[in-house]
Amino acid sequence: xxxxxxxxxxxTIQPDEIKPWPTVDEEDDRLVLEALHAEKQAYGPQNxxxxxxxxxxxxxxxxxxxxxxxxxxxxxxxxxxxxAGDHVLVTAYSWSSxxxxxxxxxxxxxxxxxxxxxxxxxxxxxxxAITPRTKAIVAVNLHGLCLNFDELLAVARKHxxxxxxxxxxxxxxxxxxxxxxxxGDAAAFSFNQNKCMCSGEGGMFVTNDEEVAANxxxxxxxxxxxxxxxxxxxxxxxxGWMYRNNEITAAxxxxxxxxxxxNFAMLRANGELLNELLPGTRALIMPTEPAGHLHNWYNYxxxxxxxxxxxxxxxARFRDAVAKALNAEGVxxxxxxxxxxxxxxxxxxxxxxxxxxxxxxxxxxxGVNYDPAQFPVAQRHCESYMALVMALRAPNGLDIxxxxxxxxxxxxxNIDEIDPDRILA
Numbered sequence: 001x002x003x004x005x006x007x008x009x010x011x012t013i014q015p016d017e018i019k020p021w022p023t024v025d026e027e028d029d030r031l032v033l034e035a036l037h038a039e040k041q042a043y044g045p046q047n048x049x050x051x052x053x054x055x056x057x058x059x060x061x062x063x064x065x066x067x068x069x070x071x072x073x074x075x076x077x078x079x080x081x082x083x084a085g086d087h088v089l090v091t092a093y094s095w096s097s098x099x100x101x102x103x104x105x106x107x108x109x110x111x112x113x114x115x116x117x118x119x120x121x122x123x124x125x126x127x128x129a130i131t132p133r134t135k136a137i138v139a140v141n142l143h144g145l146c147l148n149f150d151e152l153l154a155v156a157r158k159h160x161x162x163x164x165x166x167x168x169x170x171x172x173x174x175x176x177x178x179x180x181x182x183x184g185d186a187a188a189f190s191f192n193q194n195k196c197m198c199s200g201e202g203g204m205f206v207t208n209d210e211e212v213a214a215n216x217x218x219x220x221x222x223x224x225x226x227x228x229x230x231x232x233x234x235x236x237x238x239x240g241w242m243y244r245n246n247e248i249t250a251a252x253x254x255x256x257x258x259x260x261x262x263n264f265a266m267l268r269a270n271g272e273l274l275n276e277l278l279p280g281t282r283a284l285i286m287p288t289e290p291a292g293h294l295h296n297w298y299n300y301x302x303x304x305x306x307x308x309x310x311x312x313x314x315x316a317r318f319r320d321a322v323a324k325a326l327n328a329e330g331v332x333x334x335x336x337x338x339x340x341x342x343x344x345x346x347x348x349x350x351x352x353x354x355x356x357x358x359x360x361x362x363x364x365x366x367g368v369n370y371d372p373a374q375f376p377v378a379q380r381h382c383e384s385y386m387a388l389v390m391a392l393r394a395p396n397g398l399d400i401x402x403x404x405x406x407x408x409x410x411x412x413x414n415i416d417e418i419d420p421d422r423i424l425a
Contacts, residue, residue: 004414006328006423012407013330018400021390022198023263028255035251043228046250051204053257054189059182060206062213064220065250069168069190069203071220071243073101076164076186076205077136079216082107085364086135089161091121092340092375093382094140098166099341102138106358108368110134111342113375117288119143119301122377123151127159131367136162141170141180143387144196144298145289149175149183164188171197172264174294181206186216191253194389196267196298197260199253202245220244263394264296270392270401271297277405281412283309285384299336299387302326302408306384309415316383321420322411323386329407333386340378342370 003009035046047065055063066072082088084106090099092111099109112129115122120142137156139147156163163184167173170180171189181187186209189195191202205220207213218225223240226232279286285303289295304311304319311318319335326333346352347370350359359365372379391404411418 002410004325004328004411004417005330006325007417011328011330012410013400013403015330017330017403018332018391019395021393022193022256023259023394025259027258028252031251031255032248035247038247041247043244044247046247046254047245048229050250050254050257053254054204055206057257057260058179058206060187061208062206062210064205064213064217065245065253066203066205066220066243067245068201068243069166069188069192069195070097070101071241072188072190072203072205073097073138073164073166073168074104074241075216075219075243076184076188076207076212077101077105077107077138078219079186079205079207079209079212079214080136080162080164081215082135082162084358085133085361087131087133087364087368088136088138089121089126089129089134090138090341091140091142091378092342093119093337093378094142094166094341095168095337096341096344097168098138098140100346103346103352103358106361107135108133108358108364109341109347110368111370111375113377114381116377116381118145118147118290119381120145120147121152123148123155126152126155130155130159130161133364133366134159134161136164138164138166139184140166141173143287143301144170144173144296146170146173146175146180146293148290148292153183162186168192168203169195169298170296171195171260171298172294173296176292182208185209186212191256196263196296196393197253197256199249199256202249202253266394266397267297267392268295269398270396271295271300273398273401274300274392274405274408277402278408281409283415284408284412297392299389300392302333302386302388303381303384309418314420317420317424318418319384319386321418321423322415324423325411325418326386326407329410331388331404331407331411332391333388335385336387336389338382340372340375340382342375343372
C-alpha cells in the first residue's frame with residue numbers, strides 16, 4: 001500500500017467526492033414551499049399528514065410528530081405512567097437523551113452494561129439490574145441495530161415492566177421481519193439531520209396503545225386533552241410541555257419519508273459491500289448483524305483490536321490517531337460518543353434539579369450506584385470505536401463505498417505506522 005496520507009501520501013478519496021446528506025430535490029421544494037405559503041404555519045395539515053404517513057409506513061396505530069426524538073422519549077415514559085422516584089433501566093452506552101429523558105420525568109436511570117458484539121444492552125444482564133422500584137425499560141436500538149426483543153420482552157413481561165423503544169437511530173431496522181418501534185409499549189424516532197430519515201430537527205412518538213397515546217399527547221401539548229386541530233378549551237389537565245412541531249418542518253419530513261425506501265436500499269447496499277470487502281483486515285473488528293436482524297447502518301462502526309495491532313498504550317489516544325489517519329485519507333469517521341452514560345456529570349453528581357433531586361426522593365436512591373467500573377464492556381467499546389456516519393448514504397453509491405473500504409484497509413494494513421505522538425501533536 002502507498003504511504004499514509006496523514007504522512008504526506010496520496011489521498012484515497014478526494015475532497016468533495018463524498019456528497020452531503022440529506023438529498024434535497026424538487027419534491028422537498030414543493031412541499032416545503034406549499035407549507036411556507038399556507039395560511040397556517042403552526043401545527044396543521046402537514047403535521048397531521050406526516051403522522052398518518054409515518055404510522056402507516058412503520059406499522060403503528062398512533063403517531064405524534066414532535067420537535068425532537070428526546071421529546072418523543074419523554075412522551076413515551078409519561079405515556080407509560082412512569083413517575084417520580086420510579087427506576088427505569090437503560091443501556092450504559094448511548095446518546096445522553098436515552099437516559100436524561102428518564103430524569104425529565106423525575107425518575108431514576110438504572111444502567112445495564114452492553115453486549116460488545118451488538119453494542120446494545122446485554123439482555124442477559126437485565127434481570128439482575130431490576131430493583132423493587134423498577135417500572136420500565138428504555139430499549140435503545142443503537143446505531144441502527146434492533147435489540148433481541150424475544151429476550152428483552154420475556155424479562156419485561158415476567159416483571160410487568162413497560163418498554164419504551166429508543167429508535168432514534170433505527171428507522172427501518174428490523175428484528176424477525178418487524179420494524180423497530182412496534183415491539184414496545186411506545187417508541188421514539190428522531191429526525192435530526194444526522195439521522196437516516198431527517199427533517200433538520202424533529203421526532204416521532206409512536207404507540208399501538210390508545211391510552212398511552214392519550215397520556216403522551218397531554219405531555220406534548222401543554223397538558224391539554226384535545227388535539228390542536230380540535231376545539232380546545234385551553235385547560236391544563238396535567239403537567240405538560242410544548243413538544244409540537246411546525247408545518248414547514250413537517251413538510252420536509254414528508255418529502256424525506258417518501259424517499260426513504262430508496263435511500264434505505266442504497267444505505268443497505270453500501271453497508272453490505274463494506275461487509276464483503278473488509279473482513280480479514282488486520283486489527284479491525286467488524287460490525288455485526290446477527291441472524292434475524294436487519295441493520296440500517298446508521299453508524300457503521302469500526303473498532304480496533306488492540307492486541308492484533310500490538311498496541312499496549314493509551315487506547316483512546318491510539319484510536320484518535322487512527323481516526324485522524326482515516327480522515328486524512330478522505331474517510332470521514334469520528335468518535336460519536338466518548339463517554340459511557342454513568343460517567344457523565346449529571347449522573348455522577350446525582351443533582352439534576354438541585355437539592356439532589358430526583359435521587360433525593362425518599363427511597364429512590366437506594367442501591368443506585370453509578371461507578372463506571374460496573375460497565376466494563378461499555379468502556380471497552382467506547383475507547384475502541386470510530387463511527388462512519390453519513391458517507392454511506394444517498395446519493396453516495398457503491399463506487400464511494402468501495403473507495404471507503406480501500407481507505408480503511410490502507411490505514412489498518414499499515415497500523416504499525418500509526419504514531420499518536422506524531423499524529424496528534
